[in-house]
Amino acid sequence: KAGVTQTPRYLIKTRGQQVTLSCSPISGHRSVSWYQQTPGQGLQFLFEYFSETQRNKGNFPGRFSGRQFSNSRSEMNVSTLELGDSALYLCASSLGDRGPGTEAFFGQGTRLTVV
């Protein structure tokens, strides 16, 4: 069974630009969650999508947005990039209709560097 696929793996962008990251979940999984990982703050929850609807949202500014398509693939977008947005962005896929004991599988992440 294929795992969670995130593209691209690495990205370098300039301040003020925008960026779109992609996540393809495990087949049959309908929930995709996005996390930002930095050395200073650790892993922080961005948002979760389930059946094309945002179901849960963390405490990030509106520059961070996402969407989910009918095939459960998800994209997240960051507009007006700031240096502090440099991070590893991880997505996790899960069935989405089970309790917290159901494992969420993480992708390898997209390493975003803002210069």
Next chain:
Amino acid sequence: QKEVEQDPGPLSVPEGAIVSLNCTYSNSAFQYFMWYRQYSRKGPELLMYTYSSGNKEDGRFTAQVDKSSKYISLFIRDSQPSDSATYLCAMISAYSGAGSYQLTFGKGTKLSVIP
């Protein structure tokens, strides 16, 4: 004060040692507790999941939860060089039952097991 505190280490132990990793938390609403392992350049993978206070064992790994002290631990027996990774604790507050939840992570402890 962050909701979840975890000593970042690094922690270096000889092969075969017993490793103890710990997290404290301040939010008494946390009900579900997990431990994730993250190898370099990989996404986190779920190691252990517990709901109630007490111990849970899986092979060389034991997870311990003390809700009265707001303290959780992960013990690794007979540690191996392949256990070298960053270990992250994660927690979930009250679960609504609809399948949606967000993980609150500690910053992770970097462990090196020396042959």
